[in-house]
Amino acid sequence: MHDIKAIRENPDAFDAALARRGDTPVSAQVLALDEARRAKISAAETAQAEQNKASKLVGAAKAKGDEAEFERLRTLVSDKKAEVTAMQAEAKDLDAQLTDMLARIPNLPADDAPDGADEADNVEVNRWGDVPTFDFKAKEHFEIASVAASMDFETAAKTSGARFVMLKGAVARIHRALAQFMIDTHVDENGLTEHMTPVLVRDEAMYGTDKLPKFGDDSYQTTNGWWLIPTSEVTLTYSVAGDVLEEAALPRRMTAHTLCFRSEAGSAGRDTSGMLRQHQFEKVEMVSVTHPDQSDDEQKRMLRCAEDMLERLGVPYRTVILCTGDMGFGARRTFDIEAWLPGQNAYREISSVSTTGDFQARRMNARFKPADGGKPQFVHTLNGSGLAVGRCLIAVLENGQQADGSVKLPDVLAPYLGGKTTLAVDGTLS
Known part of the structure; x- marks a missing residue:
């Protein structure tokens, strides 16, 4: 398995090492999937924070007797909860795809391994x-x-x-x-x-x-x-x-x-x-x-x-x-x-x-x-x-x-x- 951080830091070197094995470049695909996964995780965290914030306000609205605000916030919490659940599932799926992609990429050859085809x-x-x-x-x-x-x-x-x-x-x-x-x-x-x-x-x-x-x-x-x-x-x-x-x-x-x-x-x-x-x-x-x-x-x-x-x-x-x-x-x-x-x-x-x-x-x-x-x-x-x-x-x-x-x-x-x-x-x- 490869270290995703190393690929992020030097994708060209990663592809060059794979090329020594005769394999095609894959860093762009890996990093695109990684970026989508990280973006989905970030969006889920943002939605989670908004859900938590709205949850705290629900009680205050009820205590004030503001039924309209109470219902709006309760609906917002429910929507955010569903949104968080969906995005976490998508992030989990993207993570599984990334793990599977990395698992199918061969190890990088040592510097002293001689280049050759067969x-x-x-x-x-x-x-x-x-x-x-x-x-x-x-x-x-x-x-x-x-x-x-x-x-x-x-x-x-x-x-x-x-x-x-x-x-x-x-x-x-x-x-x-x-x-x-x-x-x-x-x-x-x-x-x-x-x-x-x-x-x-x-x-x-x-x-x-x-x-x-x-x-x-x-x-x-x-x-x-x-x-x-x-x-x-x-x-x-x-x-x-x-x-x-x-x-x-x-x-x-x-x-x-x-x-x-x-x-x-x-x-x-x-x-x-x-x-x-x-x-x-x-x-x-x-x-x-x-x-x-x-x-x-x-x-x-x-x-x-x-x-x-x-x-x-x-x-x-x-x-x-x-x-x-x-x-x-x-x-x-x-x-x-x-x-x-x-x-x-x-x-x-x-x-x-x-x-x-x-x-x-x-x-x-x-x-x-x-x-x-x-x-x-x-x-x-x-x-x-x-x-x-x-x-x-x-x-x-x-x-x-x-x-x-x-x-x-x-x-x-x-x-x-x-x-x-x-x-x-x-x-x-x-």
């Missing part, structure tokens, strides 16, 4: 690991002999339809091991507090984390009105909604491993093979709630947490900063980490780490009390994948594939796999 204009800032070379044609994850029987799309389609998968046996265990490894590392080494959150949330939680109203079509809503979370960013971030935190309690660092649900309404025809783009998937999420002065450094810290996960797993990756035309709706600045997938001969996104500034905090009224006094200020919120479990499984399987169809697994997973380090051709761990 993903082709993203800027690489880091690269790690040597892309593996094979003396055979690298396969995609679902084609690997040791994986194919345990990654069951046919049964999943029978029960749920397209873009679902049923993992079985050792592959399911490796998937679980990856999630456990991520959570343990974030909790034991990265200082995040583990949460187990609901996956069903109310409108307010989706709205407060900028998923509504704009992206309702990309999410699933139940028949009784709850929403299935697209990521635990929603539940973790909204946990501070309406709160006034002590400055000393910041930053608040959280993590959760949850199911996530996305309808992928805007991705028809993309990544239809394999489990790269699913309606239901699992993710280990990182969320930080910080003092505004700490948020940029916190984003760098979160980025390193996610990158380190891939380094420990031995998965080559590159990190890019997204250009203004490719950033998400609520982000000021986003770094994407892209893991190398030999089967596709390409880097594919496995984590996004974003700072939203106070964009989400304004929507959900999350503030902190400055240690040196003064009025509460909005916190900054950040979120990042640490990591997407299914995509990490894909990367581990494809990068570890062997000529005989087996998969060499990362050593860091051995404690979670009973000491086993190989997915054998027959689909068992050895």
